[in-house]
Amino acid sequence: MYEDLIGLDSGIEELFVDPDPDNAREYFRGKSRALSNKVTTVEQAVSVLIHDGDYIAVGGFGHVRIPTAVIYEIVRQKKRNLGLAGHTSIYDSDLLATAGCIDRCDISYVIGYEIRGLSASSRRAFESKAIRKTDWSNGALAWRFAAGAAGLSFLPSRHMLGTDTFKHSAAKTIVCPFTGKRFCALPALYPDVAVIHVHAADSYGNGQITEGIRISDPHLARAARKVILSTERLIPHEDIRANPQATAIPYWCVDAVVEVPYGSHPGNMPGEYWFDEDFFKMYLDCVKTEEGSRALYDEYIYGVEDFEGYLDKIGGVKKMRELRAIEKLIYADRG
């Protein structure tokens, strides 16, 4: 009725996550604020914290600073019917869609590998009705996390208006009470679980992103009910306190801390290692067919026990040293 009276528009697709801040507040009220040791294994973190049906979101930028080890483990544990925030997502959403882990997705960017082209297996998955879809822009999903981080149910913005991206979203329009102008209203997004990879974290889950951009991760960590924090290295608690400006993720958001050196491979970890372009080429080639895809997943994910087993397969420390050399501009003629 309220909407009729003031002529609001509304996107027609499904809103997958409850935006009510009082429900989120009630959850956050019960979450421990103790500085306790949260270090665990990837296997434990995924099996304890992610349940079939959960709505998850992944930090980083799809193939940059992504928590690959945790995503592989979600695939390996055959989680099913997950919802996903397909925000700037590339290798992360591709793995989850290809492996059949997700049945719904808020899409702002999926399937694509930026200048490398598209993933055929992702495309197959997203062209099927098996994944329920709602579209947004990257900025919209970033602001939906920001709304959650601030304990709101919505934020206004000025994009998506007039487009089919709006029509096939679950956004609404709203009139500014000060200017009478029309804005897009974005519902807050409070994921059940966020999975984020950082450079350094202490055992309590204070996470620092020491190089490169932070993308949406500070807001994502604050909006999510639970957070699995994957880190290149654990550092002493005192080191966090020595540089509190660098803490992008507060411990009180975090439920599990896992130390995974090279944990973003084949992605780029700013300041640590460059993309493994050979691997991506091989991957995108293999997933062109369902058979190729199956064989690849069998070999690199199902066929290894953990991320260390995977690292051996992709060339181990030697390979990572090469990728580090490219990142550090040690070989100016590469990459």
Place this chain on the structure above:
Amino acid sequence: MYEDLIGLDSGIEELFVDPDPDNAREYFRGKSRALSNKVTTVEQAVSVLIHDGDYIAVGGFGHVRIPTAVIYEIVRQKKRNLGLAGHTSIYDSDLLATAGCIDRCDISYVIGYEIRGLSASSRRAFESKAIRKTDWSNGALAWRFAAGAAGLSFLPSRHMLGTDTFKHSAAKTIVCPFTGKRFCALPALYPDVAVIHVHAADSYGNGQITEGIRISDPHLARAARKVILSTERLIPHEDIRANPQATAIPYWCVDAVVEVPYGSHPGNMPGEYWFDEDFFKMYLDCVKTEEGSRALYDEYIYGVEDFEGYLDKIGGVKKMRELRAIEKLIYADRG
């Protein structure tokens, strides 16, 4: 009419600054993006960039990381009819109110000096009709800057509701289109000029706050039409590029850069020097009477040519070394 239909409430006081993002956009469109040398003197910055009638906002936290030198210069140049964002403001608003520079103020905190008590001269000024007042909370003004920084006309929030702070604000209420819940709608605040003090800046106006909290300054700088950046020290442009994560204020927001060592005295500059408590005690004592106030301002502001003249009066480098020692915990028995 829209408001009648959906039963919105509205604060009854004056909205001092136009929240229309299209007007702000038009201004920002015309602002240079060139990396040009903006270094000037405090005297020039104030005389060129601040005009009688402008609405200004001050960074820092009232007596922490405040641009004292610039505020003194505004007083010295006898600017009149300024509007002020009285956000976390202490010594900054006290100076401007006592000296008769402002005729309107969005108040969230003025007059008080936290645990030191109140300023009698500020109280006289704010109890008079000569300053038109609109009240808010600190969080509300912080979000009003955030709305400006994001190019919006408003942001929703959940405070001020049900109180006289709301009634005597210029906020409105709004209904969330997703939950039907009632929110406070805060109008964006786009100040004409922001004045901000930082630890380090390059000549183009890239500002870095290298210790302590950033309060609302990143948003304030982005929301203001013009920014005067005061810095403890100028650093080479390359040093900014060596640590881009630390850039709190982008050069494209900034119109003038002034290097003012000790520029926050008698305030606390995190990592540099502690409060000058002797000065504050003397100040608060003097301003109890109008005569005392006049004599004090004559001596420390009107009677000196610039901030360096003032520094000589308050004890010069020797005094600043003492305050630095307290800040750095060199004398554990002081402060």
Place this chain on the structure above:
Amino acid sequence: MHAEYNPLELLVCIGSRIIEDNSTVFVGTGVPMAATMLAQKLHSPNVILIFEAGSVAPQMPGLPISVGDSRTSHKALIASTMNDVMGACQCGRVDYTFLGGAQIDMYGNLNSTMIGDDYQQPKVRFPGSGGANDLASFCWRTVVITPMDDRRFVPEVNFITSPGYLSGKGAREKAGLPAGTGPYKVITNLCILGYDDDTCRMRIESLHPGVQVETVQENCGFELLKAENLEITPAPTAEELRVLREEVDPDGYIIGR
């Protein structure tokens, strides 16, 4: 026994006891800073202090003068922005806030803005909300620490700066404030007050040593309810007073010595 401590020391010591270890506490300026620092040193080393200017969980080398000074971010876990910590508060991560105020009414509404009839020309102007309205709106439990007299405890505050229970039960939710939040305790130099569940009116819960109900009521401008079992507040201990005087506030900024 009264001679051993002054009313402000009493306030700080009693106030500090309410602070739970491993809880998140958003700290206002003044007495609350001393009370939380005392708690940290005595019984709640892992209380997480949050300051509105953007600091979380500092290990303070001395009493801050401001909720935004460098001591509040000394060896902190996070030094960020006001928006960031206000967001943490608005999304329900903060258990307690400790506030003061010039006036308080029976529903815990606080006035720190003005006295008088004309908003634009008040009889007395105070600083305004600062962060108090935000914290009283967002935090789960609001604790007020204030000396008690009938000029502070008034039937009707001149201006509701920060919300208590507003006009009574259900009024906060109706206004749009987050569900389940509101006033929790008022700690004074005479007693500890709480709120009646049904009416949301202030009630006496514990009397400080040597204080009678009549004295409390005489110092209050409205009628106070009484808890069924009135307790007697244990007096400040020698250890509390020693740490307060020697370690927390040796310069007497708060306790005035």
Place this chain on the structure above:
Amino acid sequence: MHAEYNPLELLVCIGSRIIEDNSTVFVGTGVPMAATMLAQKLHSPNVILIFEAGSVAPQMPGLPISVGDSRTSHKALIASTMNDVMGACQCGRVDYTFLGGAQIDMYGNLNSTMIGDDYQQPKVRFPGSGGANDLASFCWRTVVITPMDDRRFVPEVNFITSPGYLSGKGAREKAGLPAGTGPYKVITNLCILGYDDDTCRMRIESLHPGVQVETVQENCGFELLKAENLEITPAPTAEELRVLREEVDPDGYIIGR
């Protein structure tokens, strides 16, 4: 002459010329990254590149593969967040954005989402908006760089992912998009297109060397308007091609060599 460069090299070279020094440019993935980097090396050393993941004004040591990779923040002025740079964009500080897309119509509306009738089960699914809808909504001028054929230049896009002029003049403002924004140029391998002021319809403004109007029209699924004075685009220079091939994209990621 045509044999000297391939269509992608032509696109990148022509695209790079539109980039003004000291302007702010929000860069999408792919061809735009190469075009802006080429401009930076040739004639606009002080162009301020902005990337959606949070980086401003990097000095890139090589062509980024992603708008969020570490090269985009190498010696940058700011490395922050997506919200921060989107905010800069929404508040009108960004002059240009360079985008691609699978389909474009006569009003410059872009489709990078899907082909087909059933949104939930599309014939072809593309990545979606990414940041494109944001940039096309917020930046002052939208430049599209794309190869030209009648499967891309269609009478009606299957899905408006990112707004051009929507249904024509005034439609953007009516929908609520910021005033004064919208499509500016389309750079193809055949010509440079602009928009008619009155109708907001796409028009031919400059033909690349050896290209006829008829060829352009044949490769377009809708009727193109023509500017009064059709210009001839200068061919890529040897210097442009050398810097592109040797310094910008030696691995041929974009230009495919």
